[in-house]
Amino acid sequence: MPAAQLEVANLSAGYGQTRVLENVSFAVPAGSRLAVLGRNGVGKTTLFATIAGQTRLYNGTIRLDGKELSGLESASRARSGLGYVPQARCIFPSLTVEENLLVGLKDRERTAIAEAYDMFPRLQERRRNFGSQLSGGEQQMLSTARTILGKPTVLLLDEPLEGLAPVICEELMAAFSKLAAAGDMTILLVEQRIQSALDFADHVLVLERGQVAWSGTPVELSADPATVERLLGVGGLH
């Protein structure tokens, strides 16, 4: 399946009575890469969790290639093509790397695992290790690989670089870029490492207090240090 377009319109969502997102709208063209940035607590994770069906939606629509997702359970959204790699790396610690990969596959061919190993050769080297024995970076690779084996057409990556060493960050970002270049997935990335996100993305959305505060290209954002300082709180990006 080719990459899909994601359209979010007038989205308001939160947890119970707590409203976090207010009237968020944006569209991500098929095959493109969107970075979602913002200070801590502005609602980035809530946005991804809402798209994935894991929060309370008060209002709005979420369309994947025109198909409305908002009434569907999380599992149905995944079957419709939505891949979600949450901030908390989702792996089974007591299963081996290979067993972790097989869990999602059910009756699909095992050959799909070769694609995961091709993307993350480290996982092949460690295929007999338990999830609990992996480094943070390897856990992120495994969590991402498990989602990708579901062949999503839109992929949400929530802070994949959190807590990882620079060399592992580079390895992961190179793998994500390769994935994006293959054209099968539209990728949305939440990341605190702003420069890595800007290097990756072709469009940027900045949230502030649950609303879209800025939208444009990485070049436009990099050229606007006042906006960067105001919305992201960093004095220059390098």
Ligand SMILES: Nc1ncnc2c1ncn2[C@@H]1O[C@H](COP(=O)(O)OP(=O)(O)OP(=O)(O)O)[C@@H](O)[C@H]1O
């Ligand atoms: N399960 C929850 N129940 C109630 N409030 C929550 C819950 N999860 C998050 N929040 C609140 O929602 C707001 C947005 O949090 P969210 O995690 O979406 O922000 P974020 O931009 O991803 O932050 P960070 O960069 O720190 O991960 C915060 O005020 C947070 O306290």
